[in-house]
Amino acid sequence: MAGDIVEIVLRAVCVLAAFLVLPLLVGQTEHKVMAHMQGRLGPMEAGGFHGWAQLVADGIKFSQKEDIVPLAADKRVFRIAPALGIVSYLFALAVIPLGPHTVGADVPGSLVWVLAVGGIGTVGTLMAGWGSGNKYSLLGGLRTAAQLVSYELPLILACASFAIAAGSLSLVGIAHAWTPWWLLWQLPGALVFLVAATAELQRPPFDMPVADSELVMGPYTEYTGLRFALFLLAEYAGIVVMSLLLGVLYLGGWTGPFDHQIGWLWTLLKGAIFAVLIIWIRVAWPRLREDQLQRVAWLGLVPLALLQLAITAIGVVVTSR
């Protein structure tokens, strides 16, 4: 009994450490990769070696700023909103396996769990948009809601395709069922997932809700200091969660040479590939217009995801005979 509790606490601490370190790594990668793609150097000063401590310095800066709550805001909702976004991704990260046994909490339906807790983060952004008492925030919140509702459908359909192919709702089970054929068989589903995940994270080119030239900073306009930093952390934690999820679903997670010893490293590497891809997408494409955004979701991604679902179903029925 005492051993169980120690194990649970240890696992929780590990998940929390990963949750605090991995988003910073992704953030620093974005700083450097994006800079070099644009012919710049990016941060070079903080910490000495190629500006490795830039985000630590940013964090210290954020924590020193005054925490302002606007007079017109709904104070309680305004204060709680950042926490919801963060907590949802923390819960999601807890069930994503790095190896067959290296997982924060081995939940039987972990795929559904990740999708379900993602919805809580949406509510957080909506609360921020409404509670700020600011027209720009409200418009940003509206765009967030419209975007997330549209892109949740293709995301869930793509995940359903992976689940059907594996015959399991557990991420560990899906990674166990993975074969190299999936690279071809599940390709449309993976594309849909990647695009829908980028939109769910409100990253460029799907960053209509925070379009700075139109809405200042969308739902986050009124936030300062640590609360604003929490929203930023949530965005990068979201990249970590979505990349690792796609790495586990589409690239088979820990499958690879010597996966008994370094399986967790394979998962992290595969996740890193998708994280860099999401950063690359940001640099490569300009922002979509709001109506184009909805068009991509309903006329592009949803039919493609349904097609993938049909292909998967046929494949499963044919091969199980």
Next chain:
Amino acid sequence: MTTYDVLFTLAGAISTGAAVLAVSTKHLVHSALWLVVALASLSGCYLVLGAEFVALVQLLVYVGAIVVLVLFALMLTRAPIGRSRDHDTPLPQRAAALVVGAATAALLSAVLISAFGNDAITVRGGSTHVLASQIFGTWVWPFELLSALLLIALVAALALSRMPIGRRDDSEADAR
């Protein structure tokens, strides 16, 4: 009292309290947010009963989609910050709602008490496999009927939104 009993009671109490707050608060958007708490703790109840899939789908569908739509509709039309009395219902309507709610609760508890009394019932059968075989086996026809109903509603909504709206403009032009 096992741990499960305590957790179930806790989740149920939170759900009930949040539901009461959702209908009694004077802040319009707060009522939608209390609905989030109520629905989320209801999924906690399912989780304690071992129906993991039902709990997660409850969270996915109700919190992730339906309440987001409610919030979207509120923000699109009117969502004042602070107390508002614009949407207060008249007293008879409140009394009627109270009577209907109390009657439903009484009926449900009467049925449950007469069926099970004070016996302890072991809950089983909430697992994903059992659920799937029940839905797509025993209850497949009601399930398909429901999905057809939802599809009809979807198509009808699309048809309504696509209806030509030029007619009103014509009459206005005539009036001029």
